[in-house]
Amino acid sequence: MGEEVAKTTIDKQRFTDYYRWLIVAIGLLIALRSIRSLPVERLDLSLLFLTAMIVITSLRFAIPIPRFDTNITISDAFIFLALLLYGREVAVLLAAAEGFCSGLRISKSRRPLTILFNSAAMACSTFATAIAVRSAFGDTSLLPDRNLPVTITMLCAMALVQFIGNTGLVAIGLALKNDLSILEAWYRNYLCSSLTYFIGAAIAGLIAYLGHYVGFYGLLISSPVVLILYLTYSKYLDDIRTAAAQAELAERQRAEFERQRAEQAERHVRELNRYIAQLEQTSRALKESREHFRYAAFHDALTGLPNRALFTDHVRLAIERAKRRPEYIFSVLFLDLDRFKHINDSLGYSFGDKLLVATARRLESCLRQADTVARFGGDEFAVLLDGIRDSSDAVRVAEKIQEALSAPFTIERSEAFITASIGIALSISGYDHPDEIIRDADIAMYRAKEGGKARYELFDKEMHSRAVARLKMENDLRRAIERAEFCLHYQPIVELETGKLVGFEALARWHHPERGLVSPAEFIPIAEETGMIVPIGMLILEEACRQMSVWQQQSPANKQLAISVNISSKNWIQSDFVARVESILARTGFPPHCLKLEVTESLVLENADAATTVFEQLRALGVCLSIDDFGTGYSSLSYLHRFPFDALKIDRSFISNMGCSDENIEIVRTITRLAQNLGMEVIAEGIETMEQVKILRALSCHYGQGYFFSKPLAACAAEELIRAVNSGERDFFALNSPPPIGSIENKLIM
Ligand SMILES: Nc1nc2c(ncn2[C@@H]2O[C@@H]3COP(=O)(O)O[C@H]4[C@@H](O)[C@H](n5cnc6c(=O)[nH]c(N)nc65)O[C@@H]4COP(=O)(O)O[C@H]3[C@H]2O)c(=O)[nH]1
Incomplete structure (x- = not known):
């Protein structure tokens, strides 16, 4: 492929060279013919000057036309002048000389063929111009005699033929070399140079005309003016060139500035796009997290259900x-x-x-x-x-x-x-x-x-009323704590074998301002649920210890009287419970071994770990522990050995049912034996009959409490009971001895 292109290029160059040699040959013939017919008699000093001017200007001077890729060569004007003043032969020879010199100036390669071709083309075109003008207008030297329109027409015709002839010959060479159509080569390279021919013809016409009137020397004298004009124009062109260069530089700078601005703008657009992408990502993330939070705000995290x-x-x-x-x-x-x-x-x-x-x-x-x-x-x-x-x-x-x-x-x-x-x-x-x-x-x-x-x-509505009543009780209970509306009743605990009073169980009562005495069975569960049992429990404990301490000090016979106090699990799971018990004992001066704290078995099991620690600390203080309501829980026997209990209270339900079946007696027997084997004291609750006392004695149960001995008594009644027991007026087994009725209420100041 490359070889083919190279071959084609060589072929073209060869054809172009043939063509050029042909024109050179024709030009040579024309030149020889012109030499032979040269009108020697007309050769004068002016012609010598003209020849010198042509050689100098064609070698040196060419005035470029701004914006057009062509020059005005003054030598063209001198050739036209030679044609007008000296006729065809002189013009042809001067044209050949001009072509040779300008070929030297123009040709970069300085190839002889190119220079000769340029010279020959000028000779040929000038020859053709001379013949054409002569054929159309007759003798060209008669110019000054002609009227102006004819003169102008002739000069135009001269310029046109010279232009077509000269540029046409050169265009054919270019077309052959570059594989173009002749018209295209001519149009591309020479159309705009037509102007130089017309200007040359006009200058030649003007000089010939002036020369006719001022003569050769006049022209010679006026030539500095032409030179000044040339230099002025040249300067003007330089200025234009400088301005153009400056404009070009400014344009380049502007283009560079524009390019930088465009780059900057592009950078900004890229950055903006990046920011937009980041913003979109952030906005997406925010939207997702908003959805997430909205979902989380209205749903349960574990099950995913609505909250x-x-x-x-x-x-x-x-x-x-x-x-x-x-x-x-x-x-x-x-x-x-x-x-x-x-x-x-x-x-x-x-x-x-x-x-x-x-x-x-x-x-x-x-x-x-x-x-x-x-x-x-x-x-x-x-x-x-x-x-x-x-x-x-x-x-x-x-x-x-x-x-x-x-x-x-x-x-x-x-x-x-x-x-x-x-x-x-x-x-x-x-x-x-x-x-x-x-x-x-x-x-x-x-x-x-x-x-x-x-x-x-x-x-149903009744439930609502109950709920409202309960709510009211909660509020009243809160107020009761502030106003110290609680008091204690004391139920004796008796040694079953001897009938000796060994102590009391302290039972809370609420002295309600409207309802009178309220049972603990009613308000203790509410106090436990609401947490109010914590302050209430501590008030009760302190009052029980204080009261028992007073009674113990009243008589030496009372020194060993013990007090059993019910303690809610809500109390003893408090981290400072043991410390508070200790400080109550210290404040009231009550001996720790006479204090028996009663805890419910089900609540102990629910808080087994905490219970073990707290109970051991209480034991360390010397305080005794009883398990209350034993038998009502669901795993009673299995855990007994785990906790340091001193006593066990058999629930009232077993005692009251002992008379009904042997089965219940067996249950009480088993519990009693088990407790005794574990080294615990046994207290039977809810003894109401002598028969129950007898059975319990037979089962070796140590202690008992119940209505048979006494109902829970207000403090003053209990005090009276103690006095009566100590004086022998009261015997718990004497059925007819009048029990002191615990109707006197004792308001506590807590
Ligand atoms: N039918 C019958 N009942 C008898 C007999 N002997 C005693 N009782 C009653 O049985 C309950 C014994 O107290 P508990 O089992 O500890 O049961 C207590 C105890 O669990 C709780 N409680 C009472 N006071 C307090 C307290 O100060 N703190 C705490 N946390 N709970 C208390 O309230 C429960 C009920 O106390 P109370 O109404 O005083 O009822 C007392 C008492 O009056 C009897 O022979 N027959």
Whole structure:
């Protein structure tokens, strides 16, 4: 391929050279002919000057035309002048000379053929011009005699033929060399140079005309003016060139500036795009986190169920709908898993969490799409049944839930069984606020718990009244602590063998301003639930120790009287409980070994770890510990040896039933033996008959308390009892001896 191109190029060059040699040959012939016909008689000094001018100007001077790729060569003008003044032969020879000299000037390669071709082309074109002008206008030297339009036409014709002839010959050479059409080569390279020919012809015409009037020397004298004009024009061109260069430089600088600005703008756009991308990413992340937070704010993290806030919102919408459409009924079910704490304690919190998640899924499976199940926290769930017909629909769902939960849960290869207590509240009661219906469902759920758990209860107005009453009691209880409305009653504890008074059990009473004495069975559970038992328990303990200390000091016979005080687990799990007991003993001066703290077995088991530590510390103080209501718990016997108990109180239910069956007697016997084997004292509670005393004696039970000996007595009555026992006026086994009735209330100042 490369070789082919090279061959083609060589061929073209060869053809171009042939052509040039042809023109050189023609030009030579024309030149020879012109020499032969040269009008020697007309050769003068002016012609010599003209020849010198042509040689000098064609060698040296060419005036470039700004914006056009061509020059005005003054030598053209001198050739035209020679034609006008001396005729064809002189003009042809001078043209050949001019072509040769300008060839030397123009040709960069200085190739002889190029220089000769240039010379020959000038000779040929001048020859043709001379013939054409002569044919059209006759003798050219007659110029001054002609009128102006003819002169101008002739000069134009002269310029045109010379232009076409000269540029045409050169264009053919270029076309051959560059493989172009002649017209295209001519058009591209020489069209714009036509101007130089016309200007040359005009200058020649002008000089010839002036020469006619001022003569050769006049022209010679005026030539400095021409030179000045030339130099001025040349200077003018230099200025233009300088200005153009400056403009070009400015343009380049501007272009460079524009380029830099464009680059900067592009950089800015890129940076902006980057920022936009970052912003979009940040905005996406913010949106995601907003969604996440929104979800987290309204959902339970463990089960993914709606939380209380979202559930309340759904209930609010249901209430509004119920107000708009009276026939619309909805229901709220409040669920609490029974004994879930035991599952957590025994199988661990992680297991408990998984069980809650599984429970959530089972609850969902029991409901329709329109219903909402939420987790309120812990083991509490709530269900909103949307659009039901009546209470039977809600009951059916509650039963369905209980049935679904009754199937065993298999988690981590362990099986767990749970039940739920469910409270149901219906919208027909007319609610204004979501909290009200949720509260009522909660109340009903508590009722279900009280009723034995694993059941449901429908909320009714009576429950509400009870709840309101309970709330009132809570408030009253708070006030009771501030106003010290509590007092203690004391129930004697008797040695069964001898009938000797060994001590008392302190039992709290609340002296309510409106209701009179309130039983502890009523207010202690509320105090425990609300935490108010903590301050109440410590007040009672202090008062019991203070009172017993007073009685002990009244008589030497009383020195060994002990006091048993019920202590709630909420009290003894307080970190400073032991320290507080110690300070009470110090304040009241009561001997620690006469203080017996009674704890309930079920509460001990629920807090087994804390119990072990606290009980050992209490034992270290010298305080005795009794386990109360023994036998009512579910794992009574197994844990007895784990804790440092000094005494065991057999629950009243076993004692009162002893007369009914031998079985109960056997139970009491077993408990008594077990306690004695473990080195513990045994106290029977709730002795009401002599027969029970006899049985208990036969079973070797040490101590007893109950209405048979005395009801709990107010402090002054108990004091009277002590005095009567000490004086022998009172014998606990003498059935007819009048018991001091504990009707006198003793208001404590706490
Ligand atoms: N039917 C019958 N009842 C008898 C007989 N003998 C005694 N009782 C009653 O049985 C309860 C014995 O107290 P408890 O088992 O510790 O049971 C107590 C105890 O668990 C709790 N409690 C009483 N006072 C306090 C206290 O100060 N602190 C704490 N945490 N709980 C207390 O309240 C429960 C009830 O106390 P009370 O109403 O005083 O009821 C007392 C007492 O009056 C009897 O022969 N027959």
